Amino acid sequence: ITGYATLELAVRTTKLGAYDFVTKPFTPNELLGVVERGLEVRRLTLEARSLAEERDRRLLEIATEKSRLRTIINCLADGVLVINRERQLVLYNPAILTLLSLKEAPRLGQPFEQYLPNPEMATLLAESLSSPDSQYSRVAREFSLDPEGKTVVMANVAAVRDENGQILGAVLVLRDITQLKELDRMKAQFIAMVAHELRAPLAAIKGYLDLILGDTVRDPAQIRHMLERCNQRGEALLALIQDLLEVSRLEAARTFRRIEQLPLADILQSALELVSPQARTRKVSITCELPAELPLLQADREEMIRLFTNLLSNAIKYNREEGKVWVETKVEEPYVRIDISDTGVGIPREALPKLFREFFRLRTPETKYVTGTGLGLSIVKKIVDAHGGRVEAISELGEGSTFTVYLPLPEQVGKST
Structure with a gap:
């Protein structure tokens, strides 16, 4: 309210935030009208600010949700590919690139068929866009991704619909079931x-x-x-x-093991005692060369005895009459190494990769009369794996064999003599 109103002053005060102005002389009604207009402007300003804040918050939520969804999809081990009604690619994740062996990332908006190597899979996805069923439905089918059938996937295809049941697109999810x-x-x-x-x-x-x-x-x-x-x-x-x-x-996932510190010499001695009758029957001599000091093992006693009993028993069974077996140990940080060698019939080179499979039996003229279940070495490997070690075999046909077991050393365990 001023008695010295000028156009320049009105412009300046408006820039400073004034809603309106009134010049003298004025009536109460004129003043009231100006105040009401100012209050309305203030209300509209606050409402606009609130709407802007709400918009920004919603945009942030949408961006966050989109980022979260993208992260989840990208982290999936299953391959995901989404198309729209025009059969154009709109979304995919890295796993689909690996499964489909795509060297370059697909371009969004392109026809999806060029990225699916299997025509039947492309047809299945395209057919989902014309599904008459207005409810959610999923089609699952197995596909081989290469002529040799080395990679097999389970393809799950479903139409993407809005709240009215109208088709917006389709989604393809690929799961690698080769191992299954x-x-x-x-x-x-x-x-x-x-x-x-x-x-x-x-x-x-x-x-x-x-x-x-x-x-x-x-x-x-x-x-x-x-x-x-x-x-x-x-x-x-x-x-x-x-x-x-x-x-x-x-x-079994819940196998109970009594893990304790075990003198390796005692374990080997127990295994030798168990196979000594078998060795006497076969007239096989066993030499056990142990150093003055042997480390302690952090392991299950019964499983360790079973491990070395199986290896020694095989060294005797597949040996020649009056043959020999040697047991040697030494420390190779961070493992203790145990070698069990024999003068037996040996193993063909092509059979070595199959030795630790269940029920694998060496079939040669020299071994056809040897009895066994074919499970002994698979049990050995399972025990060694369960204790964080590894087992290896080297052999030449007719020259004998050597089985080497590596078992991890405890980090802070003393020595036993």
């Missing part, structure tokens, strides 16, 4: 092998017993021989079942 398919194959093979290994001794036992019970054989010496064979087959069957139980126990 291999596990299924190995499982079927394992079951077939177990069935065969169980059936063979049972059939032999039943055959001998049928002959005895049917009075087909009456000679006491022959009957005794058959009963001895039944006993041998029964022992082989029991050994197979025990090994199967051991494999199952070692593969």
Whole structure:
């Protein structure tokens, strides 16, 4: 309110934030009108500021949510690819590039078909855009991504719809199931092998017993021989079942292990005592060369004894009569190394990678009469792996074999003599 109003003054005060001005003389109604206009301007200003703040907050939330969604999609192990109604690529993640072996990143807005190497997969995704079903539906199908069938994926395809059920696009999710398919194959093979290994001794036992019970054989010496064979087959069957139980126990996620500090010399001595009758029968000599000081192991006693018993037993079984077995140990930081060598028949080079598989048996003229379950070395590897070590084998056919076990040393453990 001023009595010296000029246009210049009005402009300056407005720039300083004045809503309006009134010059003298004025009536109360004129003053009231100016004040009301000022209050309305103030209200509108505050409302505009609030709307701007709300807009900024929403934009930030959208940007944050979009970033979060993008991060989640990028971190997925499954490949994700999204297209719009025009069959143009609108979204993908790095995993899809790996699965599809794409050397260059796809360009958004391009037709998606050029990025899918399998025509059937592209057709499946395109068909989802014309799905008549207004509800959510998903189609799952297996595809091979290469002619050799080395990489197998499960493709899940679904249409993307709005709240009214209208199709906006489609999403393709690829999951690599190559390992699952291999596990299924190995499982079927394992079951077939177990069935065969169980059936063979049972059939032999039943055959001998049928002959005895049917009075087909009456000679006491022959009957005794058959009963001895039944006993041998029964022992082989029991050994197979025990090994199967051991494999199952070692593969169980919650296997309990009594980890303690163990003198390596005591473990090796216990294993040697267990195989000494077998060595005497085969006339195999065992030499154990141990240094004056041996480290302690941080391990499960029973599993360590089983580990070295299996290796020593194999060294005896696959040895020549009056052959030799050597046991040597030395420290190779951060491991203790145990070598078990023999003068046996040896292992063909092509068989070495298969040694630690379940039920693998060496089939040569020299080993066809050797009995066993084919699980001993697989048990060895599972025990070594469970204790953070590794096991290796070197051999030449006819020249014997050496199995080397590396077990980690405890970080702060004393020495035992």
